[in-house]
Amino acid sequence: MVTAIRIERTGGPEVLDVADVDIAEPGPGEVLVDVAAAGVNYIDTYQRSGIYPVPLPYTPGLEGAGRVAAVGSGVTDIAVGDRVAWQGSPGAYAARALVPADVAVRIPEGVADETAAAVMLQGITAHYLTSSTHAVREGETVLVHAAAGGVGLLLTQLAKARGARVIGTVSTPEKERLARETGADEVIRYTEQDFVEAVRELTHGQGVDVVYDGVGASTYEGSLTCLRPRGLLALFGASSGPVPPIDPQRLNRGGSLFLTRPTSGDYTRTRQELQWRVGELFDGLAKGTLTVRIGGRYALSDARKAHEDLEGRRTTGKVLLLP
Secondary structure, three states: OEEEEEEOOOOOHHHEEEEEEOOOOOOOOEEEEEEEEEEEOHHHHHHHHOOOOOOOOEOOOOEEEEEEEEEOOOOOOOOOOOEEEEEOOOOOOEOEEEEEHHHEEEOOOOOOHHHHHHHHHHHHHHHHHHHHHOOOOOOOEEEEOOOOEHHHHHHHHHHHHOOOEEEEEEOOHHHHHHHHHHOOOEEEEOOOOOHHHHHHHHOOOOOEEEEEEOOOOOOHHHHHHHEEEEEEEEEOOOOOOOOOOOOHHHHHHOOOOEEEOOOHHHHOOOHHHHHHHHHHHHHHHHHOOOOOOEEEEEEHHHHHHHHHHHHOOOOOEEEEEEO
């Protein structure tokens, strides 16, 4: 038996219950991991609330890091005692987790377990957004919503490393400070000024090349308005709620705009691609050219509080659960 968070019914943070659960030995192609840290992400709240349906009951958490306790048959590149991190496999909100070996990557020396857990899902998201969804080029201008959040801080760093001018949106002076310290060239407090008007002023009416929008319902229309002709809106999340259906003519009127709703699974379709993205992230962390802000550490038993703070926008950077 291991301690885990279980969800028996969909709803608010109150449905996150602490329970003792049985966990099997690893089967073929699996590894059993003693979890050192589990990442908390908005997708966890979407699954918990039923926006993204998952079979019930279940243990949430799609990313984590820890040390391998056992390996199943057929696993050749991961051994007992290795430190590994993963994303895309449920069950991380627990003291132990079964993880498919093909989504687990070894953590190199110089990268701590908590840092590895903090960078997997959000780091891979920021990597594919800036290198593949829209390969940022030197001299471009990008708009990053929620620039002081976990993905936002990573997006800012990766876009700056590729030579872009970064405009970020935030809600508070503290979040503005964090965004600027991370490298944002301009920061708009959307609570005090209209971000569309501010972007138009900052770009002399030209608009930005790409908008990275993980907020959704409350920002997507303004995001489209901020784009230059043939610009791209990468809508990768919906922290303010899902976006309603969009008339394609809206893209036409905006200047032959592009709209995409990417997901990390389509950008890590092979183990080679996964290792490339994670390898570049870990390399940056080890060298100090990339930093991850861990804005909140919660005990596993405080998962409800972690979800409340995340959804209440009371967090910055990455939120972790520590079993």
